[in-house]
Amino acid sequence: MPAFQGYYPENLAHCYGCGHNNAHGHQIKTFWEDDETVTHFQPRPEHTAIPGFVYGGLLASLIDCHGTGTAAAAMYKAENRSMDSLPAFRFVTGSLQVSYLKLSRQITAAKSLLIPTSPSKGEE
Amino acid sequence: MPAFQGYYPENLAHCYGCGHNNAHGHQIKTFWEDDETVTHFQPRPEHTAIPGFVYGGLLASLIDCHGTGTAAAAMYKAENRSMDSLPAFRFVTGSLQVSYLKLSRQITAAKSLLIPTSPSKGEE
Numbered sequence: 001m002p003a004f005q006g007y008y009p010e011n012l013a014h015c016y017g018c019g020h021n022n023a024h025g026h027q028i029k030t031f032w033e034d035d036e037t038v039t040h041f042q043p044r045p046e047h048t049a050i051p052g053f054v055y056g057g058l059l060a061s062l063i064d065c066h067g068t069g070t071a072a073a074a075m076y077k078a079e080n081r082s083m084d085s086l087p088a089f090r091f092v093t094g095s096l097q098v099s100y101l102k103l104s105r106q107i108t109a110a111k112s113l114l115i116p117t118s119p120s121k122g123e124e
Numbered sequence: 125m126p127a128f129q130g131y132y133p134e135n136l137a138h139c140y141g142c143g144h145n146n147a148h149g150h151q152i153k154t155f156w157e158d159d160e161t162v163t164h165f166q167p168r169p170e171h172t173a174i175p176g177f178v179y180g181g182l183l184a185s186l187i188d189c190h191g192t193g194t195a196a197a198a199m200y201k202a203e204n205r206s207m208d209s210l211p212a213f214r215f216v217t218g219s220l221q222v223s224y225l226k227l228s229r230q231i232t233a234a235k236s237l238l239i240p241t242s243p244s245k246g247e248e
Contacts, residue, residue, distance in 0.1 A: 011175070012174050014172045014174065014175050015172065015173050015174070015179060016170055016171050016172055016173070016179040016181065016182060017179060017181050019172075022170055022172065023170075024168075024170035025170060044148075046140055046146055046147075046148035046149060047140050048138045048139065048140055048143075048146065049139055049140070049216060050136050050138065050139070050214075050216075051135070051138050055139060055140040055141060055185075056185075056188050056216070056217050056220065057140065057141045057181065057182075057184055057185025057186075057188045057189070058140060058181075058185075060181055060184040060185065060188070060220060060222075061179075061180075061181025061182075061184065061185070062181075064180050064181045064184070065181070090174075092173065092174075092180070092224070092227075093180050093224055094223070094224055095221075095222070095223045095224065096180065096184060096220070096221070096222045096223075096224070097219075097220070097221050097222075098184075098219065098220045098221075099218070099219045099220075100216070100217055100218055100219065100220070103216075
């Protein structure tokens with residue numbers, strides 16, 4: 001199964017962080033793992049802050065695209081629709097808050113646990 | 125006069141956002157303009173979110189490096205030292221908050237107006 005970002009409409013898939021139509025971008029990919037959404041990303045050697053540590057702007061980018069991809073996947077799930085069905089969902093980030101708690105030598109993954117705030121349609 | 129980032133010590137100048145020793149990075153540059161610090165940056169064609177608009181992760185990166193550069197410049201200024209004097213100041217971002225108020229077709233500049241919170245040494 002493709003990543004969430006693989007389902008983005010062709011005309012909305014040029015994001016530098018995650019667009020599959022952006023050959024120069026990071027091509028961030030997010031998947032379901034049970035009820036969590038997970039993004040794995042391997043920084044390139046140039047993605048450094050100070051030598052040996054990952055660039056904070058890249059971490060922010062990862063969270064940005066992980067979040068918008070998760071939002072799309074969650075909406076399809078809430079509507080009990082497959083991600084290749086139409087109309088397509090595509091979101092942008094309204095506000096981004098990143099606290100850099102410690103220096104990171106490698107990104108392992110970004111994860112989101114989705115907590116329902118209202119009954120899904122299937123439960124109505 | 126070089127950008128603030130041009131004064132970073134050689135071993136701490138590999139940042140993907142602003143390090144002058146990172147050939148693959150954004151090479152973000154920040155300067156004084158009167159009492160403000162200003163970063164001008166021209167996104168490359170691939171730095172898109174959706175076509176025609178700047179990638180939010182790049183905006184976050186710009187703010188990150190603008191902020192750390194401004195912090196260093198402000199510290200030299202507070203100590204009435206030139207930026208090529210030692211010991212060198214180099215900062216990292218502890219927390220980053222970006223609100224994306226509208227889609228941006230082009231980055232023009234990031235600006236910071238420094239507001240003194242205590243008398244500078246020269247005024248003591």
